[in-house]
Amino acid sequence: AQSVSQHNHHVILSEAASLELGCNYSYGGTVNLFWYVQYPGQHLQLLLKYFSGDPLVKGIKGFEAEFIKSKFSFNLRKPSVQWSDTAEYFCAADNQGGKLIFGQGTELSVKP
C-alpha cells in the first residue's frame, strides 16, 4: 500500500540550529514528492517539490530537500532555523496528479 512516514512528531530546536526532518515513502511507479508547511493559524502552503531531474531541490525560505531513490527518502533540511520557522511540516507523495498521501506531520518549535 502507498504510504508516507515522518520519523519525528515533535522537534524542538534553538535558533541557528540546523534542521533535518525525515520522510520515507512507499510507492510503486513514478512518484512526485512534496513538503508542505502550516504556520500557526494559516493554511497549508507548499515549501518545495520534486518531480524529476536534480534530486536536490530548493524551496522557499532557505529550505531544501534531497530525493534519494535507493532509500525511498525525501528529507527536509535547513542549515539555520529561525523562530519564524515554528510550524507543522508535512511530507506528501502522489502518482502524478492524483491524490496526495501525507505523512503524520512534524511539529517544529524553534526557541528564540
Added chain:
Amino acid sequence: GAGVSQSPSNKVTEKGKDVELRCDPISGHTALYWYRQRLGQGLEFLIYFQGNSAPDKSGLPSDRFSAERTGESVSTLTIQRTQQEDSAVYLCASRPSGGSYEQYFGPGTRLTVT
C-alpha cells in the same frame, strides 16, 4: 489572485445532524480534492474530482460521506448523521490542468460534533 476558499470556517453541530461544507476552487483549476485532518493525525484523502471524469471516492470513510462538484467550480462535501469521530478540519485543494502537480489548499472548515 484569489485562492481556494471554504465555508463555513467553523461548524459546530449535534450528533446525528447533517452538515454541508463548501469549497470554491481557484478559477480555472480542473482538479479538486477533499482531505480530512483529525486532531494529532496527518491529512487523509477523501475524494478527488478531475474534470468530467468519475470522481475517485476511494477515501470516503463511510456511506454517510458524499461530495458533489458542479462542472469545474464549487464543490460541497456532505456528511449525514454526523458522529463525534467526524470532528476534524476538512481541507479542500485545487490544481490546474497540465504538468504542475502542486495542490493549492484552502483554509479548511473546522467541524465539531457534540
